[in-house]
Amino acid sequence: MTTVKDITRLIEEFAPLCLQESYDNAGLVCGNPEAQISSVLLTIDITEEVIDEAIAGGHNLIISHHPLIFQGIKNLLPDNYVKRCLVKAIQHNLNIYSAHTNLDMAPHGVSARMADKLELIHQKILHPAGKLYTFSFYTPLADAERVRTAILAEGGGHIGQYSHCSFNTEGKGTFQAHPGARPYVGEIGKIHEEQEVKTELTIPQHLLNQSIRTLLAAHPYEEPVWNITELDKANPITGLGIIGELPQPADSLTFLRQVKEIFHCSGLRHSPICKPVIEKVAVCGGSGAFLTRDAIAQKADIYISADYKYHDFFEAENQIIIADIGHYESEQYTKEIFYELVTKKLSNFAIQFSKVTTNPVHYLL
Numbered sequence: 001m002t003t004v005k006d007i008t009r010l011i012e013e014f015a016p017l018c019l020q021e022s023y024d025n026a027g028l029v030c031g032n033p034e035a036q037i038s039s040v041l042l043t044i045d046i047t048e049e050v051i052d053e054a055i056a057g058g059h060n061l062i063i064s065h066h067p068l069i070f071q072g073i074k075n076l077l078p079d080n081y082v083k084r085c086l087v088k089a090i091q092h093n094l095n096i097y098s099a100h101t102n103l104d105m106a107p108h109g110v111s112a113r114m115a116d117k118l119e120l121i122h123q124k125i126l127h128p129a130g131k132l133y134t135f136s137f138y139t140p141l142a143d144a145e146r147v148r149t150a151i152l153a154e155g156g157g158h159i160g161q162y163s164h165c166s167f168n169t170e171g172k173g174t175f176q177a178h179p180g181a182r183p184y185v186g187e188i189g190k191i192h193e194e195q196e197v198k199t200e201l202t203i204p205q206h207l208l209n210q211s212i213r214t215l216l217a218a219h220p221y222e223e224p225v226w227n228i229t230e231l232d233k234a235n236p237i238t239g240l241g242i243i244g245e246l247p248q249p250a251d252s253l254t255f256l257r258q259v260k261e262i263f264h265c266s267g268l269r270h271s272p273i274c275k276p277v278i279e280k281v282a283v284c285g286g287s288g289a290f291l292t293r294d295a296i297a298q299k300a301d302i303y304i305s306a307d308y309k310y311h312d313f314f315e316a317e318n319q320i321i322i323a324d325i326g327h328y329e330s331e332q333y334t335k336e337i338f339y340e341l342v343t344k345k346l347s348n349f350a351i352q353f354s355k356v357t358t359n360p361v362h363y364l365l
């Protein structure tokens with residue numbers, strides 16, 4: 001039988017929780033990691049309608065993109081929809097899980113799904129973010145390769161299109177074991193010299209803890225030594241937004257109409273069409289106005305995002321076309337990511353897309 005934990009582990013392997021923004025609240029917000037799951041409902045937002053749909057459909061796990069809870073809750077009175085949803089979820093043993101800004105930041109996350117819908121090629125992260133570290137450790141010469149191999153197997157040591165990147169220097173380590181110690185080599189009370197290898201490799205934040213656990217498990221010493229140094233560059237494969245190219249240049253107005261259709265927009269707001277042809281396209285799911293300058297700097301012809309305010313549109317400055325397609329519209333396909341992640345390795349439960357359109361924004365046409 002599949003548990004909540006089995007499912008959330010798959011999502012977090014793809015979108016580690018440590019990638020989420022400080023204001024965010026991704027993860028399991030209601031329920032029990034050990035609860036058994038027979039049916040999953042996928043949604044962008046959690047509303048009372050979605051909770052009712054889950055109860056009526058016999059779903060016991062709801063996976064959403066936007067978390068239900070963002071702020072502290074001091075009581076469970078039924079005076080707003082968040083608390084009413086929570087109480088009803090608890091009464092019906094519903095588990096609620098969300099992957100939000102961690103899924104925005106993950107490689108092939110929310111914005112990459114938008115880019116795929118637009119069939120962009122040569123996709124890369126528009127605004128790299130996520131910490132990178134140098135992880136260094138000292139191993140006796142005879143064990144160095146085995147320990148290094150075990151740690152690299154956790155996924156560190158990737159630079160661009162290269163894997164297993166490490167730098168290894170030989171040197172002499174010294175130590176003296178004191179009574180109570182159980183030294184791997186050397187004798188209690190005698191200074192020992194050991195030929196050791198210092199291994200250095202680059203590692204992203206989300207692999208740090210597991211890599212340290214692996215070091216401790218694989219290393220022969222009682223007290224392995226390691227150092228972690230934060231690098232001054234962001235991880236190029238995690239971050240916000242995507243920039244890519246259209247397979248064929250497109251007439252700007254025709255392309256805008258296609259975007260409107262692909263994202264099922266009732267309306268689409270855009271800045272002046274300052275470019276006749278679109279080749280390079282930047283996208284960011286959700287509120288992405290803060291990345292306009294990144295899109296201009298990387299010579300995108302159009303930047304597709306949402307939640308633009310009046311003054312934000314002036315930032316286009318005839319250098320780019322800004323297209324605001326709506327927050328929900330930009331993120332609607334995120335549900336597909338959940339579906340694929342969860343069904344790729346697990347199959348002994350039902351899974352369904354919510355039939356509720358949770359978009360709170362409507363247009364009078």
Ligand SMILES: [Zn+2]
Binds near residue numbers: 285331
């Ligand atoms: Zn959003």
